[in-house]
Each structure stands twice: as C-alpha cells, then as structure tokens.
Amino acid sequence: MQVTFYNFPKLHDEEFQKEILSRFHEIISTNAFVEGKWNAAFETEFAELQQAKHCLLLANGTDAIELALIAAGVKPGDKVGVQGISFYASAEAIVTVGAIPVFIDVLPESGLMDPASLERVLQKHNLKAIIPVHIYGQPADMPALEKICLPRGIKIIEDGAQSQGGFYENGKPIGSSNNITTFSFYPTKNLGAFGDAGGVTFNDDSLRQPLLSLRNHGRSPTGTLLVGRNSRCDHLQAAVLHLKLKTINHFNNERKKIAEKYYSALKGLPIRMVPEKYLHLSSWHLFPIGVESKELKYKLKDYLTQNGIGNALFYEKALPEEGPIAHYEGEREQSLLFAGQTLCLPMHPFLTDSDIETVASVLKKFF
Numbered sequence: 321m322q323v324t325f326y327n328f329p330k331l332h333d334e335e336f337q338k339e340i341l342s343r344f345h346e347i348i349s350t351n352a353f354v355e356g357k358w359n360a361a362f363e364t365e366f367a368e369l370q371q372a373k374h375c376l377l378l379a380n381g382t383d384a385i386e387l388a389l390i391a392a393g394v395k396p397g398d399k400v401g402v403q404g405i406s407f408y409a410s411a412e413a414i415v416t417v418g419a420i421p422v423f424i425d426v427l428p429e430s431g432l433m434d435p436a437s438l439e440r441v442l443q444k445h446n447l448k449a450i451i452p453v454h455i456y457g458q459p460a461d462m463p464a465l466e467k468i469c470l471p472r473g474i475k476i477i478e479d480g481a482q483s484q485g486g487f488y489e490n491g492k493p494i495g496s497s498n499n500i501t502t503f504s505f506y507p508t509k510n511l512g513a514f515g516d517a518g519g520v521t522f523n524d525d526s527l528r529q530p531l532l533s534l535r536n537h538g539r540s541p542t543g544t545l546l547v548g549r550n551s552r553c554d555h556l557q558a559a560v561l562h563l564k565l566k567t568i569n570h571f572n573n574e575r576k577k578i579a580e581k582y583y584s585a586l587k588g589l590p591i592r593m594v595p596e597k598y599l600h601l602s603s604w605h606l607f608p609i610g611v612e613s614k615e616l617k618y619k620l621k622d623y624l625t626q627n628g629i630g631n632a633l634f635y636e637k638a639l640p641e642e643g644p645i646a647h648y649e650g651e652r653e654q655s656l657l658f659a660g661q662t663l664c665l666p667m668h669p670f671l672t673d674s675d676i677e678t679v680a681s682v683l684k685k686f687f
C-alpha cells in the first residue's frame with residue numbers, strides 16, 4: 321500500500337511506547353487494574369478539553385450510548401430517533417435498552433441528521449429521545465435540533481464517537497452542551513485506547529451518580545441503587561488515553577491541515593466533499609467523499625486499491641438497510657443514497673504532501 325488508511329506505527333512511536341510501558345509497569349507494581357489514578361486524571365482533563373462539567377470513562381462507546389439513554393429516562397417501549405448514517409451501534413444501543421429506533425433522514429451534503437426530516441417524523445411518532453451523530457467528526461446542527469426537541473421535552477443524546485476535539489458551529493467543543501454526549505475510544509478513533517474504551521460528558525450534576533452506578537453494578541456510596549452492569553474502564557486503557565490527551569490538539573490540527581490540502585488538491589473533480597464550513601470545526605476523524613452512484617463508488621474503490629491507496633466504506637449500508645433493524649419505521653431515502661455514494665480516503669495526522677499528491681493524482685486519473 322502506497323498510502324495507508326491509518327498509521328499506527330507513527331502514532332505509537334518509540335517515545336510513546338517508552339512512556340506507556342513505564343505507566344504499565346507502575347500499574348502492574350501497584351495492582352491498580354481497574355479505575356485507577358489515570359482514570360481520574362483522564363476524566364478531569366477530558367472534561368476540560370471538551371469544556372464539560374463531567375466526564376465518566378466507560379468500557380466502550382456502545383455502552384456509553386446505552387447508559388446515556390437509560391440515564392436520560394428512556395424506558396423499554398419508548399421510541400428513539402436515530403439518523404440513518406452511522407455505525408450500527410448508534411441504533412443497536414436503542415434496541416438493547418428495549419426501546420424502538422425510528423429512522424431520521426440525513427442531509428445529502430454531510431450525512432448529518434436533517435432537522436426537516438425530524439420534524440416530519442415527529443408528526444407520526446412520539447419520540448422520547450433522539451441520537452444525532454457528529455458523523456466523521458462534523459458537528460450536527462444542534463441549534464436546529466434543540467429548537468425542535470427542547471420545547472417538546474425530547475432528550476438528546478449526542479453520539480460523539482468520532483468527534484473528540486471537534487467543535488460545534490458556535491465554536492465550543494463537541495461534548496460541552498447540556499445534552500449527554502457519548503464517545504468511543506476504540507483504537508482507530510482520534511483519541512484511541514489499546515482496546516475498547518468509551519465515555520460520556522455532561523453538565524447536569526444530577527446525572528453523575530446514576531451514571532456512576534450504572535457503570536458499576538448499580539453501586540453507590542450508600543448501597544446498591546439500581547440494576548446496572550459492568551462498564552468500568554480498565555486502568556491500562558485509561559493510562560493510554562491520558563497519555564494521548566497530550567497530543568490530541570496537535571494531531572487534530574494536523575488532520576485539519578491535511579483536509580485543507582485535500583480540498584485544494586481535489587478541487588474540480590466530480591466528487592462531494594464535507595461542506596467547507598466544517599473545515600475548521602470537524603475533528604476530521606475521516607475524509608469521506610461522495611460520487612455519482614453506487615456502481616461508480618465500487619469501481620473507484622477497486623481502482624484506489626489497485627493503485628495502493630487505502631480506502632474504506634463508512635458506511636457500506638445505511639442503518640435502515642441493516643437486516644436486524646431494517647424493519648423499523650421512519651425516513652430513509654437520503655440515507656440510502658448517501659451510503660451508496662460514499663467512500664473514505666486515507667486520513668491520519670501523518671499524511672505527507674506527497675501522500676496527498678499521490679491520492680489526488682490517482683483520483684484524477686480515475687475521473
């Protein structure tokens with residue numbers, strides 16, 4: 321592969337490995353395997369980064385959505401709106417808490433939740449909550465969604481799995497809002513552990529104890545509060561995440577510079593790129609492009625692979641096309657089109673100018 325999709329060897333270079341191994345030795349020698357000092361340090365510093373009052377680490381990003389739904393008061397049988405473009409877990413979590421997903425369509429230019437579709441869906445469905453996803457790192461249109469939801473008492477869980485270090489349109493960090501925002505720290509994310517990890521940020525003090533209890537078998541300092549689960553984050557993962565916090569801003573800035581370079585290198589090609597207004601807001605977790613049709617997308621995919629350019633389909637299917645959840649109601653037309661047309665190019669902080677030129681020249685030859 322000439323230009324790889326990710327670059328873990330550069331991310332986990334010798335210096336990083338030295339520091340992380342010394343943290344691991346300390347954890348081994350103190351037997352502090354779960355919820356240790358790096359968990360607490362990460363929670364404090366990640367909350368500061370995202371300008372949220374609280375951060376709690378959890379076992380993974382899917383648990384984060386499930387626990388956020390439960391903490392927001394979603395009960396079995398309630399309906400929860402979710403956009404048609406996301407990772408499967410955004411909808412799966414609704415089902416696993418016993419609620420019913422209702423699909424909200426996406427904006428064709430971004431894959432973000434379409435407020436007009438939400439308005440239409442609300443004419444037919446009584447939603448208890450919605451899950452807008454800051455997909456690819458772009459910010460969802462929170463002012464428009466909150467304007468629809470807040471007067472009706474509809475709770476908002478923001479799926480920020482892909483948006484660590486990204487910003488809303490008002491310039492504040494994603495995760496700083498008065499909703500619960502969920503994060504995944506899966507290894508490929510901008511801020512990734514050495515395995516599974518996730519977390520939530522929120523400002524409402526009254527959510528802290530229920531969420532703490534939910535992640536630890538319902539326990540509280542005064543006894544068992546509720547039926548929870550084990551969603552604690554290992555100390556080893558917290559140690560990795562805390563160390564990576566030092567570089568997240570720098571690496572996100574590198575991603576932004578790369579996105580700008582892609583923008584100018586790919587200008588004029590018959591492709592859809594992320595709307596320009598998100599250039600300085602997105603965390604640039606991924607660099608999606610859209611082409612005219614599904615057939616063309618698969619041809620392009622093959623061509624990129626043959627020419628040594630890493631690429632991936634996020635997402636090959638829209639959520640309403642995923643077998644186990646395809647029967648749920650709602651709107652889906654734009655989501656299906658978007659998934660059909662979208663393919664992601666390499667995006668990581670170590671792409672060089674020559675990598676970008678290589679990707680651009682292969683794309684130009686294809687078109």
Ligand SMILES: Cc1ncc(COP(=O)(O)O)c(C=O)c1O
Pocket residue numbers: 380381382383406407409410453479481482503504505506516517518
């Ligand atoms: C948008 C989105 N939501 C939820 C998740 C689930 O996170 P995890 O894999 O940590 O459970 C992911 C992770 O891939 C994601 O990208």
